[in-house]
Amino acid sequence: MDIELKTEYWEDLDARKAFKTFILDIHGLDFTEWEARGYWDKAYTPFSYFRDGQVIASVCIYLLDATIGGRTTKLVQISGVGTHLDWRRQGLSRKLTVLGLERFRDQHEGVFLFADEEAIPYYLRCGFSALDESQEFCQINGVPIKSGLVRLNPSDQQDLDKIYGYAESRVRISDKFSIFSPKLLMFHALYTLRNKVYEIPELDCLVFFDRNDEVVNIYDILGRTIPTFEEIYPYISSETDKQINFHFHTDKLGIRGVQTRVLLGNNTFVKGSFPLSAPVFPFTSRA
Numbered sequence: 208m209d210i211e212l213k214t215e216y217w218e219d220l221d222a223r224k225a226f227k228t229f230i231l232d233i234h235g236l237d238f239t240e241w242e243a244r245g246y247w248d249k250a251y252t253p254f255s256y257f258r259d260g261q262v263i264a265s266v267c268i269y270l271l272d273a274t275i276g277g278r279t280t281k282l283v284q285i286s287g288v289g290t291h292l293d294w295r296r297q298g299l300s301r302k303l304t305v306l307g308l309e310r311f312r313d314q315h316e317g318v319f320l321f322a323d324e325e326a327i328p329y330y331l332r333c334g335f336s337a338l339d340e341s342q343e344f345c346q347i348n349g350v351p352i353k354s355g356l357v358r359l360n361p362s363d364q365q366d367l368d369k370i371y372g373y374a375e376s377r378v379r380i381s382d383k384f385s386i387f388s389p390k391l392l393m394f395h396a397l398y399t400l401r402n403k404v405y406e407i408p409e410l411d412c413l414v415f416f417d418r419n420d421e422v423v424n425i426y427d428i429l430g431r432t433i434p435t436f437e438e439i440y441p442y443i444s445s446e447t448d449k450q451i452n453f454h455f456h457t458d459k460l461g462i463r464g465v466q467t468r469v470l471l472g473n474n475t476f477v478k479g480s481f482p483l484s485a486p487v488f489p490f491t492s493r494a
């Protein structure tokens with residue numbers, strides 16, 4: 208086979224472009240804005256097979272700074288996994304995964320990923336196992352609204368700079384489990400949470416949230432200190448609110464009556480042992 212293995216090739220702009228094209232083809236995800244705005248992350252390490260300048264199979268290993276039980280540590284997230292249709296079932300993806308994990312062996316405490324439904328049989332064949340995830344939530348009644356919530360617009364460079372400033376200087380959202388990755392956070396600010404970024408200047412924090420009828424989803428809170436939930440809620444409250452879902456562990460928010468349930472649907476997989484059971488994976492740590 209006339210194929211070439213490449214890794215750590217982000218400085219090679221042709222190869223990087225081929226990677227972007229591949230991810231767009233396989234996952235429908237266009238990294239152009241994340242790159243153009245300057246948030247491309249070197250810690251997101253590609254292991255790819257190339258043929259005639261094109262990527263035919265690729266796996267990315269993302270070494271992430273984490274906090275677990277108050278300890279600073281590292282975890283690996285596998286993402287950007289794909290093999291071109293013509294090259295499937297020839298062991299390419301498995302080989303890239305083995306190579307990638309070998310390269311980062313001994314540098315982390317655990318490996319996780321979120322699988323697309325149709326890729327589950329593949330991950331099982333490759334020795335990954337499902338990990339239960341949890342979600343924390345609480346029942347709530349709206350409270351009198353405080354003014355001062357400011358919607359930020361990621362299309363505006365000043366707002367984007369402000370978001371990145373918060374991302375870099377944030378304290379961990381949870382001592383139980385959090386992940387610190389400003390550039391990955393910016394991916395979410397530009398893509399998955401683009402219309403959900405708000406600042407509360409009086410509390411010197413950002414809140415990523417949305418509302419579906421009676422249910423509020425809070426995806427992340429960024430600040431140099433983390434205000435209590437009681438301080439934050441009046442700024443985002445609505446009289447129709449009945450429930451808040453948190454997409455991270457809430458141990459620092461001082462909430463009374465927080466409940467935990469099993470979260471279904473993320474298809475979280477790990478390789479070997481993982482240092483947490485039934486964790487809440489922070490939404491903004493997904494690559």
Ligand SMILES: CC(C)(COP(=O)(O)OP(=O)(O)OC[C@H]1O[C@@H](n2cnc3c(N)ncnc32)[C@H](O)[C@@H]1OP(=O)(O)O)[C@@H](O)C(=O)NCCC(=O)NCCS
Pocket residue numbers: 233264288289290291294295296297298299300301302321322323325326328329330332333
């Ligand atoms: C999932 C995917 C990456 C697998 O790539 P691949 O290069 O064909 O995988 P490999 O050839 O390395 O397969 C490794 C093992 O998994 C098995 N396997 C691969 N795809 C499978 C499938 N769809 N169902 C069942 N088993 C599968 C292979 O038979 C092989 O098993 P074996 O070694 O015991 O024979 C590829 O099908 C793909 O790109 N799918 C679309 C994108 C996607 O879903 N990516 C993952 C997102 S989380």
